[in-house]
Amino acid sequence: MPTAGGTLQWERETPSVQKWEHQEEDRDLKAEIEQARKILELKDNWDDEGSPVFSKDTLDRAVAFLVMHSEQIRKCYHLHLPVPKISPGPKGSIDLHWKRPDWELLVNIPANADGMATFYGDNYGVQKIKGSVDPRLFNLGLASWLMN
Amino acid sequence: MVDELGWTVEKIPDSDSVFMRAHETYFRDGALTAGVFTAKDGGMSADWDKYSSKEETRNRAKNPARNAVLSLSVGGVRQMKGLDVEHRPELENRAHSEIDLPDDREELTEIRVFLLRLADIVIPLTRDPVGEQRTI
Numbered sequence: 001m002p003t004a005g006g007t008l009q010w011e012r013e014t015p016s017v018q019k020w021e022h023q024e025e026d027r028d029l030k031a032e033i034e035q036a037r038k039i040l041e042l043k044d045n046w047d048d049e050g051s052p053v054f055s056k057d058t059l060d061r062a063v064a065f066l067v068m069h070s071e072q073i074r075k076c077y078h079l080h081l082p083v084p085k086i087s088p089g090p091k092g093s094i095d096l097h098w099k100r101p102d103w104e105l106l107v108n109i110p111a112n113a114d115g116m117a118t119f120y121g122d123n124y125g126v127q128k129i130k131g132s133v134d135p136r137l138f139n140l141g142l143a144s145w146l147m148n
Numbered sequence: 149m150v151d152e153l154g155w156t157v158e159k160i161p162d163s164d165s166v167f168m169r170a171h172e173t174y175f176r177d178g179a180l181t182a183g184v185f186t187a188k189d190g191g192m193s194a195d196w197d198k199y200s201s202k203e204e205t206r207n208r209a210k211n212p213a214r215n216a217v218l219s220l221s222v223g224g225v226r227q228m229k230g231l232d233v234e235h236r237p238e239l240e241n242r243a244h245s246e247i248d249l250p251d252d253r254e255e256l257t258e259i260r261v262f263l264l265r266l267a268d269i270v271i272p273l274t275r276d277p278v279g280e281q282r283t284i
Contacts, residue, residue, distance in 0.1 A: 047171035048210035050188055085176050090186035090256070097182060106182055108257050120258035130258055 028083045029070060033063050036086035039094070052092045055111065062086060062094040062109040065117065065135045069146065072138050079147050103127075103148050109135055121145055155237035158198075162223030166194035166233055166245050167205040169215040172273050180218070180267060182260040191246030194220065196235060200243035202270045208241065217271035220247075224266045228259055 039054045046053070063086075070081040082098055084107075089095040092111035098104065098121075105121030116132035119142060133139045160166070174184035185192060195205045202217045209215040222233045225247060238244040250256050 042173065047173060048214075049171070051186070085179075085181065087176055087181040088173060088183040090183060090260075095181065095183050104261060106257055106261050108253065110253070116253075118253040118257040120254070120261050122261075130254060132254055 029066070029081075032083050032086055033066075036063070036094075039086075039088055042088070051088075052111075054088060054092055054094065057113060058092060058094050058109060058111050059086075061113070061135055062096060065107070065109060066096060068138055069143055073143055073147060077143075077147060081146055098146070100148075103145070105129070105142075105145060107142070123148070155242050157237065158235050160196055160198075160222050160233050160235050160245065162221075162226060164222050165197045165219045166222060166225075166247075167197060167200060167202050167270065168192070168194040168218050168220065169205060169209050170218050170269075172214045172216070175216070175273060180216075180264060180269060182264045184218070185249070185260045185263045187249040191236075191248050194233065194245045194247060195241065195243035196245045198243070199237075200241070204243075206271055213274060216269055216273045218267040219270045220263070220266055220268075225263070228262050230255075231259065 036059060039059060040056055042051075042053060044053050045051065066081075066084070066086070073079050073081050082100060084096040084098045084105075087095050087097065089108050094109045096107040096109070098106075103121060103123045105119060107117055107119040109117050117135035118132050120128075120130045122128040129141065129145050131141075133142060168184075170180060170184045174181050195208075197219070202219070206212045206215055206217045220233075225231050225233050230250060231247060233245055233247050236244055236246050249259065
């Protein structure tokens, strides 16, 4: 109860819906990352066709790329990054694949720690995005695509 | 042209298809993932449907139960820049064919997206890998 002459201290509230959405998003992202850790359980020649094992370092770089973009998009644009599928790529690499009704994006994180991430996306029409990025850095071009 | 094994190497028509196996690890929640499109020793192996049934392709796997079979339209593959499907018969597999994937990783990433759209699953996984915690 405010009193005359006293300082009124209103508690700053986070709208419950927004808070809930963040928790939901975090939970989905964490669940996908947790699921992806099973990739590390695969043994050499896991497909009986000579495919190599996946290193923890490669998966960690893929997760770091994903979390960095998710956090930056939330912080700077107040938007939620859709959660991609994290799955085995060619030659020990890791794929991050967003398949949405209006667009699709595949980002490949290579096994080589110094290698660039490659990406391709389109809107199932004429708009396309393709190239290479340093996976250690936030990339505004990719972020813009992810915020479609 | 006849290869060293005695099989005639033929030109595969655009109207035909090739089959390829997809290990269960390349499925997530029942959906195929783009990682399945990877080259082994330079090319991605497939079987021309002129000389192989989809069941025969599956049964060539060391463990058929862990593999699905995909079908790719040869004409569809050839519509992708620089890609071709070539008949490269082997001693025990006259149907053997290969799709040479590019070394350039940007090109490969784009092509894998298109191959994923092109592929039809003609033999799905027959066991429940989710229950056995096998899919990634």
